[in-house]
Amino acid sequence: MDFVDWKARWQVLAAFTRTGLAREEKVLLVLDPSDLNDDDALSCLDGGLGQVQDALASGQLVLARNTSVYLPDGRFSAERQLRTHAALIEQAREEGYPRLRGGGDMNWAPRASVDDEKVVDYEISVAALFADAYFTGLCWYDREQCSDHLVATMRRIHPLQVMEHLGALEVTSTANGARIAGSAELGSREEFTEVLHEALGRRPGPGPCRYEFDLRDLAYMESHCAWLLIDFAAGLPREHKVVVRCGAMLEMTLRGLGSGAVPQLELQVEDDDAA
Incomplete structure (x- = not known):
């Protein structure tokens, strides 16, 4: 650090x-x-x-x-x-x-x-x-x-770095989305929204698109940011796909907020104790 x-x-x-x-x-x-x-x-x-x-x-x-x-x-x-x-x-x-x-x-x-x-x-x-x-x-x-x-x-x-602020959000852009670590909460909500909009802006063309968000190192996500993610997926054409890699706790949050009713959203869950 x-x-x-x-x-x-x-x-x-x-x-x-x-x-x-x-x-x-x-x-x-x-x-x-x-x-x-x-x-x-x-x-x-x-x-x-x-x-x-x-x-x-x-x-x-x-x-x-x-x-x-x-x-x-x-x-x-x-x-x-x-x-x-x-x-x-x-x-x-x-x-x-x-x-x-x-x-x-x-x-x-x-x-x-x-x-x-x-x-x-x-x-x-x-x-x-x-x-x-x-x-x-x-x-x-x-x-x-x-x-x-x-x-x-x-x-x-060093294999791992600790972010200086506990409430910070660390974003690494990828070809089809982003790796997001840290905490998605009130203080970082605007940045989290920008990440989703930026991914949407990188849509390569009119055909089906696949967005990938790696949230395995996201320590905390408030319900508002979880809603933003679900709403982002729900607003895409049905043939598009948003793949979210996450742990069991975040999966529970997203499913509790209704992610299962959004066919464009796919959760790939990994054990929080793995690695």
């Missing part, structure tokens, strides 16, 4: 942390020394629920600072860091947690003047830690502190 808006980043970290705690995983957050102090960090993570404070007291949640984790003697060693991560994973296993999820602020790198290429090589080497899916990792880069080259490279080498 790369960011500029620190409030949005803390919203993401809160969701990341609470999800892990709810799944009874161990959660490790490695913050920058310049970030919020532990008390304020707990307040942001907890949202007044009290669960995060309890997790910290029990040891399920651990807060640390990146200087002590990545630069214990003032210098960075990729080999030592990999050993540290491996030891933390093994410790979580021994403590009986089903998984370990860890998040780390990467601002230690520019602070210690670590060469970008060394950071890239390290990030590539960390991939081996995720081989058995026991460890879930999230790292974040401040675009005001890290070089454009480093941020751009991290976007390429």
